[in-house]
Amino acid sequence: MSLPDPRYAPPQQQPRPARRFDPRAVLDGRPPGRAPVGAIVTIVVASLCLFAVLALTALQGIAPFGAGLLLALVPLGVWIPVVLWLDRLEPEPPMSLTVAFLWGAGVATLFAMLLNDAGLRFVALPLFGPENAMYAVATAGAPVVEELLKGAVLFGMLWFRRHEINGWTDGVIYAAMVALGFAAVENITYFVAASYTGTLTSTFVLRALISPLLHPLCTALTGIGVASAAMSPPGPRRVLAPLGGLLAAMALHALWNGSTGFGYVGLGFAYLVGLGVLVTIVVLLVRDRRRTVATISQQLGRYVPSGLVTPPDLTMLSSLKGRRQARGWARSSGGAGAEKAMNDYQRAATELALLHDRVARGATEPARVEPRRQGLLGLMDVTRHAFVVRAPQPTPPPWSPHAPSGFTPAPPHRTY
Structure with missing residues (x-):
């Protein structure tokens, strides 16, 4: 056709x-004169969830909260410009990027806190005891909960805004925005807790300098799966690609969290796997950019007579x-x-x-x-x-x- x-x-x-x-x-692909109601509602709901998380965190102390907030902005100041730089050839609608970021910062963070806490209290503690409960949640529970919640907005875009996902780059861009929003708010909670235990410096180094790309790398796998589905004709790939990406995201997240139980050897192995994933994503982005450039030349040539x-x-x-x-x-x-x-x-x-x-x-x-x-x-x-x-x-x-x-x-x- x-x-x-x-x-x-x-x-x-x-x-x-x-x-x-x-x-x-x-450019956004919506009828002229009609407000993007779905996006506006999502932004409002996500903002309310973000406010709830920040308010609960601030109750632990205004000074630690202020310090944690400022420290959490440091990785954002570095990585959001990188994401937007990758998005130069075919920029995504600003409102869609805002939806993705606020979903990660608000909805995903709030419900991850609630579900992870419930899993710790009602599942992990009775089964594994106080010594192993936290490790069990971090390794088996949190990766599933958090990647599901972050990926939900990507699946929503695949269903409602499929036309905005034109390649692997788009999937990675939206996934990175979701993950950066989630990581920023999660970092605030960690920094506030660390300020009371005297480990704020080491926590900042670990989360902001050593592993700032954990969440973006994991969720990017879901984004690649969603993008593959969006670019495919009707068939099994439309179902298997996003589910495979989500499972891969969960597995990488679980590997990283679980590596802490195996000392430097486990951490080194997790880093090698993460580096392999990062290199793979970079290769896909380069290929996708070349494909887009070739597509412009091939598809627009037919409009020269016009x-x-x-x-x-x-x-x-x-x-x-x-x-x-x-x-x-x-x-x-x-x-x-x-x-x-x-x-x-x-x-x-x-x-x-x-x-x-x-x-x-x-x-x-x-x-x-x-x-x-x-x-x-x-x-x-x-x-x-x-x-x-x-x-x-x-x-x-x-x-x-x-x-x-x-x-x-x-x-x-x-x-x-």
Whole structure:
């Protein structure tokens, strides 16, 4: 199956006034003018859960809580920029990233605390006694509970927002945001407890410096499984891939927690396994980026006859360096408004290419994505027109100094 004739044509429905055109809605894949109610409700609920966890922790002492909060922000200040840097080629909607982070920080953390405490009190203590109960919960209970809770939002996205997951990179990005939120709040509780036992320094070194990627690495396995399912046609893989990723996440988490019972040998083995997982994820991300770049060149070439893109524009869109140069050229030619128009054009073009890729893979049916295709085409046309209005006589674009580009002539403008 394939999408309709790719030559550019306006949608069949009556045109809407330009003032109602909503680029953010088009890029996010939701109907224009309609608030993302599900995301808003999730953010509110997760924020309430986060407030409850922080309030309970603060009751143990305001000063230790303040110190723990500040120390927990240190890893976030390092790793969130790294995650966003990985997300440059096809940035995920900010609201979806916020949902993922707050779910991990609020919902997953609160219910993990409650369930782990219940498992300790009612299962581990009666079965293993006070000496071994904590180790049993950390090794057998916490990995299952925590990875299930963190992974729940990823499974929810697979069910409700499948179109936002276009590759392994997306799965890793969302998983990392969930896990970083969970780890940050969990670190606060550990730092507060450590401040009363005189082990705050060692606890900070262990959790913030030695093992800051434990939760992101584990949950990334679930994210890769979910992404594999989102990219696959209907079949067993849609079920087995996310379940396999979740089980792998639980196993890695249990291995790390259980390694503490075997001294330096166990810890060293856990580190080797974790390093192997990290290298594997990096290789998958590199391959996924190459696939995305190839997809842009392959899938958008069909739109050259429409005038929405030219061969030099495809070269620009297929390179992070070229995209960055194009945004800089747009800003110098027409200011911040022209730069935003270029940025929206680049994002819409990438989403359009990935949309065609999903259809080619059999992951979705053409009829289901045709409205989104038309919206992305409309956004590309509107942003080109907006650029020309702000920069009617720009200097030759750096990616196409002599060949024609869709941003040098004044393209015909259609209203959607």
